[in-house]
Amino acid sequence: MAQQIDAGLVAGSVLAPEWLPAAGDVNELVPSMWANDVDRAGDGELTISGVPVSSLKEQFGTPLYVMSEGDFRARARDFRDSFNAAFKDICGGVDVYYAGKSFLCTEVARWVDSEGLRLDTCSGGELAVAVRAGLPGEKLGLHGNNKSNAEINRALDLGLGRIVVDSLHELRRVAELAAARTTTANVMLRLTPGVHAHTHESIATAHEDQKFGLSFIAEDPEAPGMSAAEAASKLAVESESVNFLGFHAHIGSQIFEAEGFEIAARKLLAFTHEIQVKYGITLPELDLGGGYGIAYTAVDTPRPAAEIAQAMAAVVRDTCAELGMAAPRISIEPGRAIVGSSTFTLYETGTLKTVQVEVAGRDGVTAPRRYVSVDGGMSDNARPVLYEADYSAVVANRASTATPALSRVVGKHCESGDIVVRDVYLPNDVAAGDLLAVPGTGAYCWALASNYNYVPRPPVVAVKDGAARLIVRGETEEDLLARDLGA
Incomplete structure (x- = not known):
């Protein structure tokens, strides 16, 4: 019978890749990964330019690309001004x-x-x-x-x-x-x-x-x-x-x-x-x-x-x-250095399950990995399946004091490779209906989006000075069927 490593000890999971830091505060926002106006409110809910993600969900639905206009513009100016200053005496x-x-x-x-x-x-x-x-x-x-x-x-x-x-x-x-x-x-x-x-x-x-x-x-x-x-x-x-x-x-x-x-x-x-x-x-x-x-x-x-x-x-x-x-x-x-970190994708969590995975090099020893399914996937972010790209994620609608658990965020598509975040520590109390935010999705996510499994592509919302507005309308099933001439 396989020996199971207790799920309560997964804060430093043996299944985690070497590059993934040991789990710390699951509520922490690493500044380099987020737009400069993303924060947590007093109750732990994620906000962007003061707008809580729950209101974005209510108004626009999920999945949703959420872009900070102020952050985008600031990064654009930073490159413009930094390079102009450095090259002024060389070529003007x-x-x-x-x-x-x-x-x-x-x-x-x-x-x-x-x-x-x-x-x-x-x-x-x-x-x-x-x-x-x-x-x-x-x-x-x-x-x-x-x-x-x-x-x-x-x-x-x-x-x-x-x-x-x-x-x-x-x-x-x-x-x-x-x-x-x-x-x-x-x-x-x-x-x-x-x-x-x-x-x-x-x-x-x-x-x-x-x-x-x-x-x-x-x-x-x-x-x-x-x-x-x-x-x-x-x-x-x-x-x-x-x-x-x-x-x-x-x-x-x-x-x-x-x-x-x-x-x-x-x-x-x-x-x-x-x-x-x-x-x-x-x-x-x-x-x-x-x-x-x-x-x-x-x-x-x-x-x-x-x-x-x-x-x-x-x-x-x-x-x-x-x-x-x-x-x-x-x-x-x-390239992506202007738009990439200006945006995160907001998802709603659906089904969850925990599986026992064999630990490499340790015969008969398994450890738990939790699968957290969201309402998007490879149709709104193809980079993990194309380039084996790594992402991160946080619970966005609240803070948590639960034990961190190694998790894999997966999409809703009929593909085993439909992985949004391959390895991330999320709190053990993630539940259906929670909102997850995946940062760094401004570049090559919407641009590579598809209608795989006839899933409509999500909308894009720009947030500035406490107000959110739609800049790209999300698709509907009617949009998808409009080009199908079989009717």
Whole structure:
């Protein structure tokens, strides 16, 4: 008969992963994981800008993405001001591009513009949101490794500030479409600097064996004797329908270490200098990417914007001095670092069960793990199943004095991989009807949401100065059936 470790001793569960700190105060809010206006009221209920989660539940239902407008704007300003200050003496400041792919709606696009940021888009749909929000074309960029002719033509119609090109084939297509319209395309070339980013393989984007960017190393089959980066640079210089702005690199997402960014910056500056000298031109811009990490759990340690800015400025300043070149105008893409922690997802707890799990390396010994089911899941947060991403959670409608228990928060979908939070300590007295809040869901949750099992996607609520308003309406079953033409 298996020996069971008593559930009352699970505060330091043997089933917990090594990175998960031993359970402490289950009511604690780790500041780095939450928006700056999230707190607990006197009775322990979670509030955002003074609005209790129970009132959000009553007004908008669950699941619900809850976004702090003040926190979003503060993070946007922090990156803008920190980088402008660090680069003022180098190139006059920095252009900060918000990653539309992380989360985009009309209201957020307007916040981005009003805070002095630019917007990076990756599709015709994201461009449509920017147009609807009234953003001028010169403040927009268009990424994507396989842009359609329609998307390129829309970018040309809008006079986009930049079209970021990933391949020699695409560059020829952009040049031809621009020439046919007797206009000029503002183009940056995305390079692959060969830097290994310490992140999940699916979101590391600067190594050779993936779809993005022009290689420094590999010879391009269409240009014998030249790397893809060299061949594309030559074509961009020679094409009369291309306004060649400079280079771009992005080494990945959810990155904390500084070394990869610094190596990539040196490589890009050196290549910029090489092309400028070879062709007798000046390339006015250089995008150093971004993808800075946020805190999804208590062990994540995101770097402050000012620290990142000062480190990058030192590299650019020193490298330009070594090369004897004037610094181009620098741009960056902070990615999830602006929107990620501004938002949490609010769920209602449903069924609960505790199972006995075999302890690795201890024959015949089991320990309890509790499963806490919520009314959402992989349809509103696909990152755990896609990237094995870790999250945290707290009971949001009250405080608890119960013993912490290792728990797994799971969704309602018909998949065993439907896990919202793989490992977290929650109080033993969690019950059906309690509200759970999962922080750090501002980026790549709503954007990746699906209708799996015909579940409608949740609404998005923005909270500011004690008031909540809907900025993205939640779907209804009628919405889902409206596209089904079988009726």
